[in-house]
Amino acid sequence: MKFTGTRNYVATDDLRMAVDAAVNLQRPLLIKGEPGTGKTMLAEEVAEGLGKPLIQWHIKSTTKAQQGLYEYDAVSRLRDSQLGDEKVYDIGNYIKRGKLWDAFAAEEQVVLLIDEIDKADIEFPNDLLVELDRMEFFVYETGETVRAVHRPIIIITSNNEKELPDAFLRRCFFHFINFPDRDTMRQIIDVHYPGIAQSLVQEAMEIFFDLRSVPGLKKKPSTSELIDWLKLLMADDIPDEILRERDQSKAIPPLYGALLKNEQDVHLLERLAFMHRRESR
Incomplete structure (x- = not known):
């Protein structure tokens, strides 16, 4: 087996x-x-x-x-005894598996x-x-x-x-x-979305792994969040060109709410984008 x-x-x-x-x-x-x-x-x-x-x-x-073993409902048994219920004589009636x-x-x-x-x-x-x-x-x-x-x-x-x-x-x-490497991640995506355009997967994964590598990120996006994000990208029919030609001065990816789950990380990316704009002047 x-x-x-x-x-x-x-x-x-x-x-x-x-x-x-x-x-x-x-x-x-x-x-x-x-x-x-x-x-x-x-x-x-x-x-x-x-x-x-x-x-x-x-x-x-x-x-x-103890709850994983059983629970004894003494309160119900006491109430039933006060009401004269016959089932109080079998304590097994008050044992919950x-x-x-x-x-x-x-x-x-x-x-x-x-x-x-x-x-x-x-x-x-x-x-x-x-x-x-x-x-x-x-x-x-x-x-x-x-x-x-x-x-x-x-x-x-x-x-x-x-x-x-x-x-x-x-x-x-x-x-x-261990967190999936890129090859394993592609297999996982293929399981969830067999017909997805590989160009979209490629660009989305680039953004996803770039996000995970940002120093100081409080919560790195997970596999399940990448799956959710891809679902949204397909539902909104966002072309992969938008992902490929993303502006580094706008560090927040589209539909970022599927990937980033707290305001600290959003602010961190916004600060990084601001610093990139200043450096590029």
């Missing part, structure tokens, strides 16, 4: 090897990389490529590890995505160590032990917003998705 990419996702050789290694080692695959490099999409495409169901657990700053429980209980092997784990509290990864290691957990309210019917393929993504604990890292297979 090997992951070879899909028609919608260009996977480099290193990434394919990382997925296969994690599957063979039966360890979670920890994926890091710039935002917009396809970390979350990887799990979706691995599930499609291997023919497995996908369960997604998107982590927020308020997410607790989490995403890990769903993955463990699945009748076939699934791909489990734990997305943006670094958003949660620093203790979040440590609180899942035993469950991810032993593939089981104990439900105290019912006295049952939930064991994985099939060990899920676990993909964990991180944007490096905070460091992850060493004990957690030891249990993972790690891969960093």
Whole structure:
């Protein structure tokens, strides 16, 4: 069982090897990389490529590890007991399964995505160590032990917003998705827009990589933003000549809102354009 990419996702050789290694080692695959490099999409495409169901657990700053296992709704049980509801005698009626429980209980092997784990509290990864290691957990309210019917393929993504604990890292297979080079970027564009004019791609990529090389840029444009920008360029039918003959004294590219996402970077490019105009006088 090997992951070879899909028609919608260009996977480099290193990434394919990382997925296969994690599957063979039966360890979670920890994926890091710039935002917009396809970390979350990887799990979706691995599930499609291997023919497995996908369960997604998107982590927020308020997410607790316990929520991935189960939650006990004591408030509802108390209310039902006051109303004389018969279902209060079965505590299982108030246990809500989490995403890990769903993955463990699945009748076939699934791909489990734990997305943006670094958003949660620093203790979040440590609180899942035993469950991810032993593939089981104990439900105290019912006295049952939930064991994985099939060990899920676990993909964990991180944007490096905070460091992850060493004990957690030891249990993972790690891969960093490097930013695509020009050849890989062309393949990605071809997947999204098979009929796009290559002259437009060439000029757009020149501007895109020039932007990424600007010193001091707070947020470099990502792959997904280039894809969005190309879509707008095609929708507005902007000729590639406009991109090719761009004036360096006007450093802001057309429809820049798809590439630049904060005012500091816009102001930076405007200052660079102003300096270029002064130097050219």
